[in-house]
Amino acid sequence: MKFTRRDFIKNSFLLGSSFLFPPIPVYPAEKKEIKWIPAYEKLETEGKLAQRVKQAYAFFENCQLCPRKCGVNRQKGEKGFCRSPIKPMIFSYHPHFGEELSLVGEKGSGTIFFSHCNLRCIFCQNWPISHEGKGKEIKDEDLADVMLKLQSMGCHNINFVTPTHVMPNILNATRIALKKGLHLPLVYNTSGYERLEIVKLLEGIIDIYLPDFKYMDADKAAKYSAGASDYPEVTKKAIIEMHRQVGVLKLGHQGIAIRGLMIRHLVMPNRTAGTEKFIKWVAETLPKNTYINMMPQYRVEYKAYDYAEIARGITAQEFLEAMDWAEKYGLTNLDPQSVAVRNFYHHRRSS
Numbered sequence: 001m002k003f004t005r006r007d008f009i010k011n012s013f014l015l016g017s018s019f020l021f022p023p024i025p026v027y028p029a030e031k032k033e034i035k036w037i038p039a040y041e042k043l044e045t046e047g048k049l050a051q052r053v054k055q056a057y058a059f060f061e062n063c064q065l066c067p068r069k070c071g072v073n074r075q076k077g078e079k080g081f082c083r084s085p086i087k088p089m090i091f092s093y094h095p096h097f098g099e100e101l102s103l104v105g106e107k108g109s110g111t112i113f114f115s116h117c118n119l120r121c122i123f124c125q126n127w128p129i130s131h132e133g134k135g136k137e138i139k140d141e142d143l144a145d146v147m148l149k150l151q152s153m154g155c156h157n158i159n160f161v162t163p164t165h166v167m168p169n170i171l172n173a174t175r176i177a178l179k180k181g182l183h184l185p186l187v188y189n190t191s192g193y194e195r196l197e198i199v200k201l202l203e204g205i206i207d208i209y210l211p212d213f214k215y216m217d218a219d220k221a222a223k224y225s226a227g228a229s230d231y232p233e234v235t236k237k238a239i240i241e242m243h244r245q246v247g248v249l250k251l252g253h254q255g256i257a258i259r260g261l262m263i264r265h266l267v268m269p270n271r272t273a274g275t276e277k278f279i280k281w282v283a284e285t286l287p288k289n290t291y292i293n294m295m296p297q298y299r300v301e302y303k304a305y306d307y308a309e310i311a312r313g314i315t316a317q318e319f320l321e322a323m324d325w326a327e328k329y330g331l332t333n334l335d336p337q338s339v340a341v342r343n344f345y346h347h348r349r350s351s
């Protein structure tokens, strides 16, 4: 079905008529009640989860868990680019109410912030955690207990923030927690800098993929993310695979996300993120109703002050042009908060 300009405006009005956060998110996604079982539970029932944990742990011996492919032996205590030990380190965990509405619901998204990062953007807002590695080393069993604690607090999902370099620990902890009663969807909240082979290993374990797509140009990725010039190409492949596994976003009871792909794109000053190219790529590669969160909250953090191109926040005009491109290329499932911000800017202009 063709998505017209009128449909776009009507949909945007419905989503953002309160201008900021509508009380009930309305997505053009599946909303009917279905009996839901977490992906990893099915895999355990089939007797395959233990094998996946073993396969994942094997990567620690010659670490190739991410596109950096350091080749260090983390079993022996060697550290690669991410500086992560073999045990997971976490900075904090808590019900998070600042994530996408369909993850937050009433009780919050059960967020676990891992220390260290395999990408290390110079504008990272969590730089003490990602760059300096602030946090505490724990065992996989402790990580499982954290997941169960978040579940007991009523969280709607377990949201692993920056999981790539500790993926084997996450899989092991999931299996331990499953045996103790874990039954929530897992959210893989990643920078997008993922190897295809590793994402394939996660099939049947992760229910919700939440990748960033930060840049479309290799030189920007290299400049602002520690030489990761392959970021655009590897991230494209990873996201296509994520979509193959879980499809477009599906919502369950009260509009809570239960499965699917949700892509975040941070609009940056001076078109640094390549937003139009990103939207065009989504429109040409994935279904038009792929969930996209166009994020307006870029702020100057950490070393971004040293780069004139990104040493300011974005303007209303920069965010509005990004949303106009989404309309132009026919994307139909934009995050309600993105739509509300756009409507707010439009309202402010016309008043």
Ligand code: SF4
Binding pocket: 063, 064, 065, 066, 067, 068, 069, 070, 071, 072, 079, 080, 081, 082, 083, 084, 118, 164, 165
């Ligand atoms: S996870 Fe860390 S050590 Fe392993 S390849 Fe990536 S950056 Fe290197």
